[in-house]
Structures are given as C-alpha cells and as structure tokens.
Amino acid sequence: MTVIDIPGSKSVTARALFLSAAADGTTTLLRPLASDDTEGFAEGLTTLGYAVERAPDAWRVTGSPAGPPAATADVHCRDGATTGRFLPALAAAGRGDFRFDASPQLRRRPLGPLTRALRALGVDLRHEEAEGHHPLRVAAAGVRGGDLTLDAGQSSQFLTALLLLGPLTAEGLRITVTDLVSVPYVEITLAMMRAFGAEPVRDGDVFTVPPTGYRATTYAIEPDASTASYFFAAAALTGREVTVPGLGTGALQGDLRFTDVLRRMGAHVVTTADATTVRGTGRLGGLTVTMRDISDTMPTLAALAPFADGPVRIEDVANTRVKECDRLDACADNLRRLGVTATTGPDWLEIHPGTPRPAEIATRGDHRMVMSFAVTALRTPGITFDDPGCVRKTFPGFHEAFARHRDATD
Ligand SMILES: O=C(O)C1=C[C@@H](OP(=O)(O)O)[C@@H](O)[C@H](O)C1
Numbered sequence: 001m002t003v004i005d006i007p008g009s010k011s012v013t014a015r016a017l018f019l020s021a022a023a024d025g026t027t028t029l030l031r032p033l034a035s036d037d038t039e040g041f042a043e044g045l046t047t048l049g050y051a052v053e054r055a056p057d058a059w060r061v062t063g064s065p066a067g068p069p070a071a072t073a074d075v076h077c078r079d080g081a082t083t084g085r086f087l088p089a090l091a092a093a094g095r096g097d098f099r100f101d102a103s104p105q106l107r108r109r110p111l112g113p114l115t116r117a118l119r120a121l122g123v124d125l126r127h128e129e130a131e132g133h134h135p136l137r138v139a140a141a142g143v144r145g146g147d148l149t150l151d152a153g154q155s156s157q158f159l160t161a162l163l164l165l166g167p168l169t170a171e172g173l174r175i176t177v178t179d180l181v182s183v184p185y186v187e188i189t190l191a192m193m194r195a196f197g198a199e200p201v202r203d204g205d206v207f208t209v210p211p212t213g214y215r216a217t218t219y220a221i222e223p224d225a226s227t228a229s230y231f232f233a234a235a236a237l238t239g240r241e242v243t244v245p246g247l248g249t250g251a252l253q254g255d256l257r258f259t260d261v262l263r264r265m266g267a268h269v270v271t272t273a274d275a276t277t278v279r280g281t282g283r284l285g286g287l288t289v290t291m292r293d294i295s296d297t298m299p300t301l302a303a304l305a306p307f308a309d310g311p312v313r314i315e316d317v318a319n320t321r322v323k324e325c326d327r328l329d330a331c332a333d334n335l336r337r338l339g340v341t342a343t344t345g346p347d348w349l350e351i352h353p354g355t356p357r358p359a360e361i362a363t364r365g366d367h368r369m370v371m372s373f374a375v376t377a378l379r380t381p382g383i384t385f386d387d388p389g390c391v392r393k394t395f396p397g398f399h400e401a402f403a404r405h406r407d408a409t410d
C-alpha cells in the first residue's frame with residue numbers, strides 16, 4: 001500500500017485567497033498549493049496592494065473589505081484562469097484603475113460572459129484588444145448589485161467570480177443561470193463563502209447572495225482531487241493500492257468522483273471519512289461516461305482508456321475545448337501518436353483498446369497532457385513530452401512524486 005501526499009487544491013487555494021483578501025481581518029491558509037497558478041494569484045493580490053505572507057505550509061493574508069488597497073495596479077494573471085476571472089471581480093468591488101493581462105494561452109480563453117455581466121452591474125470595464133478576452137481594464141467605483149442573467153455553459157468560473165463578488169456589493173446579487181458546466185466547482189464556491197461568513201442561497205438556477213461581507217478565519221486547504229486522479233489511475237492500471245489522505249467523504253471537490261469512474265471500470269475503491277484508497281484488480285472494463293461535472297479528469301481517463309478491454313466513450317465535455325488547449329483534440333491527437341484509435345465529436349471522445357507504442361506527446365503547454373500521459377507511460381516506456389515542465393501550473397513536483405510512487409516497493 002502506498003500513501004501519497006497530494007499538494008493542496010488549486011481551486012480551493014484560489015478561492016481562499018480571494019475570500020481572505022475580501023475579509024475583515026487576517027486569515028491563515030493552511031497547506032495552500034504552491035504552484036504557478038496559485039503563486040500567480042497571490043502575486044496578483046500583492047500587486048493590488050494586499051499583504052500576503054507566504055511561509056512553506058501557511059499563507060497569511062490581510063483583508064481589505066473596501067477593495068484593493070492600491071489605487072492603480074497592472075496584474076499579470078499568467079496561465080491561471082481562476083486568477084484572470086476572479087481577480088477582476090474583486091477589483092470591481094473597490095475603487096481605482098486596474099489592468100489585467102494574461103499569457104498568450106489565457107488570452108485565448110473566453111471571458112466575455114463574465115465581463116458582460118460586470119458591465120451590466122455598472123462596472124466600467126474595457127477590453128484593450130479582443131472583445132471578451134484579456135487584457136482588460138477596470139475603472140472600479142464599487143458595485144451596487146442587483147439582478148443578473150448569466151450563461152456559464154463555457155465555464156463555471158464566470159459564476160464563481162460573480163458569487164464571490166456578491167457579499168461585497170452594496171445590495172447583494174441575484175444571478176439566474178441559463179446554462180452551467182462544472183457544477184461541483186460552484187458547490188465548492190458556496191461552501192467556502194459560508195466558511196468565510198457569507199450566506200449565499202441556491203434555488204435551482206437562481207443564486208441569491210446577500211451583502212454580508214466576509215469574516216477572516218483559519219482555513220485548511222484539502223489536497224487537489226484532480227492531481228490525485230493520476231495516482232488513482234496509476235493504481236487502477238498497475239494493480240497496486242494507493243491511499244490519498246485528506247480526500248474522504250467530506251471532501252469539497254467533485255473531481256474525487258473520478259474514483260467512481262475507476263470503480264465502474266473494475267477498480268476497488270474505498271472512501272472513508274478522511275481518505276480514499278484505490279486498488280487495481282487486474283481488470284479494466286470499457287464504459288460510456290458523462291464527464292460534464294468533472295472534466296479536468298477527462299484527459300486522465302483518455303490516457304488510461306487504451307488499456308480497457310472495451311471502448312471508452314467520454315461525453316458532454318465540449319468546454320474542455322476552451323481550457324489550457326483544445327483538450328478533446330489534444331487527447332485524440334496524442335492517442336493517435338501512440339498508435340491508438342481515437343475519434344472525437346463536438347463534445348465527445350471515443351477511445352478503442354490498443355497497445356500504445358512510444359512517441360512524443362505534444363503537450364500544447366497543458367499540464368494535464370503531461371500528467372495524464374505519464375499514466376500511459378507506466379505501461380509504455382519511451383513516451384516523452386515536448387514540454388514536461390508545464391506541470392508547474394498546478395504541480396511543479398509532479399515528475400519526482402510520480403517517479404517515487406512508480407519506483408516504490410509496496
Ligand atoms: O472554479 C474552478 O476552480 C475551476 C473550474 C473548472 O473550470 P470550468 O468551470 O471552466 O469547467 C475547472 O476545469 C478548473 O480547473 C477550475
């Protein structure tokens with residue numbers, strides 16, 4: 001049995017940073033994720049004038065309920081979509097002139113539904129180049145609040161940004177959602193807002209957020225369930241047993257449900273109050289699965305799929321085309337490089353059983369292409385990556401951790 005210490009959740013760390021910055025008082029975040037995305041988020045807060053102290057296992061953030069302490073700031077959001085989508089909403093609640101730019105990768109990703117919603121709330125916001133994309137400028141003068149309609153069919157992060165903003169408005173927000181992907185991420189948002197003293201209410205498609213503000217607290221970040229998926233998939237593939245402490249029945253992250261997919265394929269899965277264990281049984285069956293709720297684990301399944309004894313069909317994942325890269329296309333392309341038969345449609349991917357042969361994976365700067373096909377590489381020595389370092393986005397130590405796990409003798 002191998003016990004794996006998985007680094008903190010990117011999504012929980014990003015929300016915790018926003019909430020601490022917006023809270024009245026000083027918050028301590030325990031075991032935050034230190035990676036390019038979350039360090040970029042923390043640096044964004046520093047650029048906006050917040051005091052953020054980063055010790056190895058605890059970050060302390062001094063909040064400013066009135067909005068960013070700086071009067072002007074030029075924030076670089078790197079590749080982090082949480083940074084690039086959440087921070088403009090935080091800035092809008094304050095007063096000042098704030099600019100947000102991003103890497104070429106993040107500049108390509110959609111932002112329009114969020115920026116249109118902010119404008120509908122009266123925020124003076126201008127895209128400097130392409131409409132609906134970074135870079136953008138916010139001339140912030142506080143947000144009164146009110147009613148909104150939002151299409152979050154491309155990304156739930158648009159809704160999360162507005163929900164996080166709600167308690168900071170003068171009158172609160174009432175958001176009616178016409179479409180929504182990645183629902184479990186919204187549940188993380190609501191749960192964490194409550195942990196910081198806010199009182200959001202969901203009634204079907206309508207989210208109501210009263211103008212409560214936020215209270216500082218001490219908050220422990222749980223391990224990243226998307227990161228854990230590579231280790232769980234490795235166990236299912238190799239017949240070994242992996243236990244991840246800190247991801248149990250009370251975990252916030254929907255991506256832990258990836259273990260349900262592995263169970264359906266034949267792996268043995270046990271979830272206790274505070275840990276999840278996956279053991280491979282030597283059998284991996286094919287299946288058809290909807291991954292709309294847990295699409296960050298789509299590449300993990302795609303990379304494992306050739307070893308199943310029947311086809312694996314992944315459905316309802318159109319929005320993976322607007323992530324770090326077009327993931328449906330990238331997964332199919334990389335599987336074909338390995339000699340595996342893979343077909344795609346607008347929102348699905350089907351993979352046929354096969355024996356992958358060594359090839360170079362075209363990562364397209366996507367951390368998940370590397371971490372996913374590292375699972376395939378457990379059975380296919382000789383697989384290489386054109387940019388192995390892009391794992392820095394969420395797990396800089398991935399290669400060392402995965403090799404330690406691979407070489408461990410149980
Ligand atoms: O809110 C979040 O922290 C996230 C939401 C999801 O994005 P979408 O809602 O765009 O699918 C997920 O893919 C991303 O890695 C993190």
Ligand SMILES: C=C(OP(=O)(O)O)C(=O)O
Nearest residue numbers: 079080081082296323324
């Ligand atoms: C889609 C992802 O990240 P983000 O949207 O937060 O950049 C991811 O981590 O797989």
